[in-house]
Amino acid sequence: MLNRIFPLFTFLAALSCAVLLADTAQAQSITLGGDDEQIYNVLRQNGYTQAKITKRKLTIVRTEACKGTDKFQVKISILGRITSVNKIGTCPQNAKVRGFTREDAVSSLHRDGFTEISAERRGRRITATACRQNRRYELAFNRRGQLTNRRDIGSCAAVGLNRAQIEEIMHTEGYTRVVVTDDQLPKYVAEACRGNDKIRVTMNRRGRVRSERRIGDCARQFNPGNLKALMQDKGYDRIKIVDDRRPPYVVRACKGADRMEVSIGRYGRLRRQNRLRACRSVIDPTTIAGVLQSNGYDRVRVLRKNRTPYLAEACKNDNLIELTIGRYGRIQKEERVGRCSQPITETALKDKLSKEGFINVGLTRRGDGWRAEVCRNEVKVAIRIDAYGDLVRERNIGACTSHTVLDVLKKLENRGAQQTSVQVIGCYRNTKYRWIFDRLGNRTGRERVGRC
Numbered sequence: 001m002l003n004r005i006f007p008l009f010t011f012l013a014a015l016s017c018a019v020l021l022a023d024t025a026q027a028q029s030i031t032l033g034g035d036d037e038q039i040y041n042v043l044r045q046n047g048y049t050q051a052k053i054t055k056r057k058l059t060i061v062r063t064e065a066c067k068g069t070d071k072f073q074v075k076i077s078i079l080g081r082i083t084s085v086n087k088i089g090t091c092p093q094n095a096k097v098r099g100f101t102r103e104d105a106v107s108s109l110h111r112d113g114f115t116e117i118s119a120e121r122r123g124r125r126i127t128a129t130a131c132r133q134n135r136r137y138e139l140a141f142n143r144r145g146q147l148t149n150r151r152d153i154g155s156c157a158a159v160g161l162n163r164a165q166i167e168e169i170m171h172t173e174g175y176t177r178v179v180v181t182d183d184q185l186p187k188y189v190a191e192a193c194r195g196n197d198k199i200r201v202t203m204n205r206r207g208r209v210r211s212e213r214r215i216g217d218c219a220r221q222f223n224p225g226n227l228k229a230l231m232q233d234k235g236y237d238r239i240k241i242v243d244d245r246r247p248p249y250v251v252r253a254c255k256g257a258d259r260m261e262v263s264i265g266r267y268g269r270l271r272r273q274n275r276l277r278a279c280r281s282v283i284d285p286t287t288i289a290g291v292l293q294s295n296g297y298d299r300v301r302v303l304r305k306n307r308t309p310y311l312a313e314a315c316k317n318d319n320l321i322e323l324t325i326g327r328y329g330r331i332q333k334e335e336r337v338g339r340c341s342q343p344i345t346e347t348a349l350k351d352k353l354s355k356e357g358f359i360n361v362g363l364t365r366r367g368d369g370w371r372a373e374v375c376r377n378e379v380k381v382a383i384r385i386d387a388y389g390d391l392v393r394e395r396n397i398g399a400c401t402s403h404t405v406l407d408v409l410k411k412l413e414n415r416g417a418q419q420t421s422v423q424v425i426g427c428y429r430n431t432k433y434r435w436i437f438d439r440l441g442n443r444t445g446r447e448r449v450g451r452c
Contacts, residue, residue, distance in 0.1 A: 037107055039063065042080055044100060044145045048072070050091060066091035100145035102126055108145070116156060131156035160185050161207055169207040175199070177218065177267065193218035222268035224249055230268060236260070238279065238328070248272075254279035280328040288312055291329045297321070299340060299388065315340035344389035346370075352389055360400060375400035409439050427452035 036053060039061055043051045048065035051074075055062040059078045064071065071089040076082055105119040105126045114130035114137075125148075126141040136156045140149040161169075166188050167178045175192035181200075182189035187210070188203040198218045202211040222230075224244040231239045236253035243250040247266035252259065259279045263272040283291060285305035289312075292300045297314035303322075304311035309332055310325040320340045324333035344352070346363055349370060353361050358374035358381075365371075368387040373380060380400045384393040403411075409420045421444070422437040432452050436445040 037104070038080065038111075039076055041104075041108065041145055042076055042082065043074065046082060047144065048074065049099075064088070099143050100126060100141055104145055105139075105141050108141075109139070129153070160205060161188065166190060166203065166207065169203070170201065173209060175201070191215065219267055221266050222247075222264070226268075227251055227264065230264070231262070234270065236262075252276065280330065282327050283325075283329040285310060287329075288325060291325065292323065292331075295331065297323075299386070299390075313337070318342070341388045341390075343368075343387045349385065349389055373397070378402065405437065405441050406439055425449065 039053065040051055043049075043063065043065050048067050051063055051065035053061060053063050054073075060083065061076045061078075063074045063076060065074055066072070069090050070087055071091045073084075073086045073088050074082055075084045102119045102121055105128050106117050109117050109119075109128060109130050112132075114132045116136075117128060117130040119126055119128035124143045128139045128141075130137055130139065134156050135152055136154050138149075138151045138153050139147060142148050161183070163180045163183050166180050166183060167190075170178045170190060170192055175190075175194055178190055178192040180188065180190045185205055187205075188207075190201050190203070192199060192201060196218055197214050198216040200213045200215050201209055204210055227241055227244055227249055228239050231251055231253050234255075236251075236255050238259075239251060239253040241249075241251055242261070247264070248271055249264040251262045251264065253262065254260070257279055259276045261274045261276055262270055265271045285302070288302050288305060288310055289300040292312060292314050297316050300312055300314040302310070302312045308327040312323050312325065314321055314323060318339055319336050320338035322335045322337045323331055326332050349363065350361055353372070353374060358372075358376055360375040361372060362374070363370050363372045366384070369392065370385040370387075372383050372385065374383065375381070378400050379396055380398040382395050382397045383391060386392050405422050409417075409422070412420055420439065422439075422441075424435045424437070426433060426435070430452050431448060432450045434447045434449050435443060436447075438444050
């Protein structure tokens with residue numbers, strides 16, 4: 001009897017081991033691995049909502065979840081199977097149901113080996129596109145998170161990184177002053193600093209560093225006190241520092257015939273050069289009057305032209321201005337030193353010349369000014385006077401003839417005058433007299449007429 005029972009017992013034991021091994025093999029393919037999201041997926045796939053984990057054991061995870069209006073205690077094995085369900089109460093009707101979300105879809109696809117995932121909600125469904133094994137799929141999930149459709153929509157082209165992404169990755173790796181030199185696949189190349197070392201870095205299409213090679217030293221941060229020297233080394237002159245407080249520094253300077261605005265980085269590199277206008281050339285001192293006239297001045301008189309800055313006086317409106325002019329013709333300083341006269345009339349000019357001792361004055365208009373031939377003592381003088389009554393030029397052109405007293409009287413008598421004599425009024429020892437002379441110049445009388 002025992003001989004018949006023992007073989008049967010041996011067979012049953014072997015069968016139990018086989019079943020246990022089969023279950024173990026199956027468990028290895030669906031094990032939870034301690035991932036809470038997988039637990040929630042199991043519950044969602046079985047119609048449960050509002051799930052929460054209440055207790056963990058070595059092989060069992062205890063949860064509470066709702067189905068309809070009932071609340072259950074649900075036990076899930078480590079193999080991802082629901083092992084028991086017990087009703088423990090009701091779920092509030094107004095409780096917010098946690099449905100399958102876009103984030104749930106992305107997490108699920110990541111676990112299944114998909115990449116380049118894009119998901120969005122469309123009504124009650126979540127649709128997504130993702131790549132696996134170089135094929136792109138369109139996938140759909142229902143509100144419980146169950147995959148309802150998968151469609152192959154083509155191949156997955158290689159997606160690269162742009163320069164900004166490469167620089168950001170390198171900054172997170174501890175590099176500074178990153179310059180991307182090659183942003184085309186199959187690899188990226190950049191040069192950057194780490195400490196005092198300049199390094200060439202090669203990265204794969206995902207931005208992972210594959211190689212590093214030292215190629216030199218990294219320059220120290222530029223001292224803005226050396227901006228002028230830097231610009232001179234680059235061939236600039238007439239340098240003006242616009243902003244040296246913080247980088248990028250800004251400088252304006254001339255290079256050749258162009259006035260440029262230059263932006264300089266924190267390490268002394270010229271980053272941007274914009275042309276503003278033409279640069280002025282060094283002026284000839286003989287052109288100072290023309291330069292000032294082009295700026296609205298007249299009656300220019302150059303006071304200093306043998307060295308810079310040049311000095312001149314000129315009028316603008318009624319003001320007499322002293323001007324300091326730079327070597328490039330730029331007016332550096334203007335200072336009012338007096339008033340300028342208004343244009344003079346012919347009558348006023350004759351009076352002025354008479355008071356200055358000129359006689360026999362004859363005026364002719366010449367352009368904006370005057371030309372005159374006058375007598376001073378016995379000398380005949382040709383003079384040029386500007387529009388404001390100032391003497392411009394003077395030269396002797398001959399002698400002035402003087403008539404005798406008898407000649408003067410004869411001319412008057414020829415015109416009908418009778419009993420002529422000559423009277424002279426003048427001052428003598430602070431007293432004003434009238435002297436009377438006959439036609440031969442003999443004094444015939446004297447009369448006091450007042451004080452001088």
